[in-house]
Amino acid sequence: ENVLTQSPGTLSLSPGERATLSCRASQSVSNNYLAWYQQKPGQAPRLVIYGASSRATGIPDRFSGSGSGTDFTLTISRLEPEDSAVYYCQQYGGWKTFGQGTTVEIK
Amino acid sequence: EVQLVESGGGLVQPGGSLRLSCAASGFTFSNFWMSWVRQAPGIGLEWVANIRQDGREKGYVDSVKGRFTISRDNAKSSLYLQMDSLRVEDTAVYYCAREGKGGFDIWGQGTMVTVSS
Numbered sequence: 001e002n003v004l005t006q007s008p009g010t011l012s013l014s015p016g017e018r019a020t021l022s023c024r025a026s027q028s029v030s031n032n033y034l035a036w037y038q039q040k041p042g043q044a045p046r047l048v049i050y051g052a053s054s055r056a057t058g059i060p061d062r063f064s065g066s067g068s069g070t071d072f073t074l075t076i077s078r079l080e081p082e083d084s085a086v087y088y089c090q091q092y093g094g095w096k097t098f099g100q101g102t103t104v105e106i107k
Numbered sequence: 108e109v110q111l112v113e114s115g116g117g118l119v120q121p122g123g124s125l126r127l128s129c130a131a132s133g134f135t136f137s138n139f140w141m142s143w144v145r146q147a148p149g150i151g152l153e154w155v156a157n158i159r160q161d162g163r164e165k166g167y168v169d170s171v172k173g174r175f176t177i178s179r180d181n182a183k184s185s186l187y188l189q190m191d192s193l194r195v196e197d198t199a200v201y202y203c204a205r206e207g208k209g210g211f212d213i214w215g216q217g218t219m220v221t222v223s224s
Contacts, residue, residue, distance in 0.1 A: 033209070035209060035210030035211070037152075037210075037211075039152075044202055044214035044215065044216055044217055045144075045152065045202075045211070045214055046214070047207075047210050047211060047212050049210075050207075050208070050209025050210040050212075051209045054209060056209075056210070056212060057212075086151075088151060088152055090152075090154075090210065090211075092206070092209070092210050092211070096142065096154040096157070097154065098151055098152040098153065098154065099151070100151050101151045101152075
């Protein structure tokens with residue numbers, strides 16, 4: 001099983017600041033089949049990034065994904081209050097495991 | 108509108124059974140792999156099972172193998188999860204999700220399953 005480890009556990013930043021979230025896999029993620037999801041309290045997850053770097057439909061361009069192999073990053077370039085959420089990475093090629101999540105708090 | 112709506116959750120005793128349903132609308136259901144994902148209270152996401160478009164290929168997380176069965180009815184645009192021999196640790200919100208061209212691009216609102224005596 002490919003274990004995904006996210007860091008940090010919590011990120012507390014001010015509006016307008018840059019957020020950098022990390023996702024590290026215990027084995028290489030095939031074909032960069034790595035997605036990021038945003039989940040707000042009481043809501044279902046929402047796809048943000050797929051294929052490590054492609055934005056999903058309707059996602060603002062302040063969200064970007066990068067990385068390959070075992071190390072991936074989600075960057076939110078200029079935080080907005082509505083970006084407050086838990087963000088999960090997931091590898092979806094074959095075994096579909098999720099990371100444990102990173103909470104982004106807006107001060 | 109593209110939509111997934113789950114139903115069938117509730118309170119069940121350990122060892123009991125429950126069948127979840129997921130009704131799809133707004134897209135051609137038979138063209139997509141579908142998955143169930145669960146989230147225990149205050150915990151992260153766990154993929155549970157998935158099923159190919161024709162229903163002939165299925166996958167399960169180890170913790171539910173032999174207890175849960177995923178199925179689909181393309182004529183009814185519906186996905187199902189039969190859950191038997193339920194355990195306390197199966198308590199969670201269960202989401203159905205569409206497997207798009209990359210990742211799970213459509214999610215339902217979830218249905219709560221509580222396993223407790």
